[in-house]
Amino acid sequence: RNEIEGKTKNSNGDMKRQLVFYNLLLNKYKNKKFKMSSGEIDFVQPDEKGKNRREEFFITPAEIDELELLIKKTAHEIMNLSFLNQRCADKKCKYCSLRNMMEK
DSSP: OHHHHTOSTTOOSHHHHHHHHHHHHHHTSGGGOOOOOEEEEEOSSOOTTSOOOEEEEEOOHHHHHHHHHHHHHHHHHHHHTGGGGOOOSOTTOHHHHHHHHHHO
């Protein structure tokens, strides 16, 4: 569960963020046709004990607000091309390496 939420060293929370994104899309659908308050992830491969797991997550308004801000920030960076000069902290990042090669 912590790995899904990005609370471990080797996870970034992308799976939980995907549920938050679905919530955002469904709740903003025209005429408020859909209302999502929680999402479930069903694992098709069994865990170490041979059990298939299902995890349910309730999406908070704070998580939706945080994702909306990230989407708006990213869109702004794309529109202004300011993302071109950004690099991440990973010294072995293949995307940053490619961008560095493009500058030469």
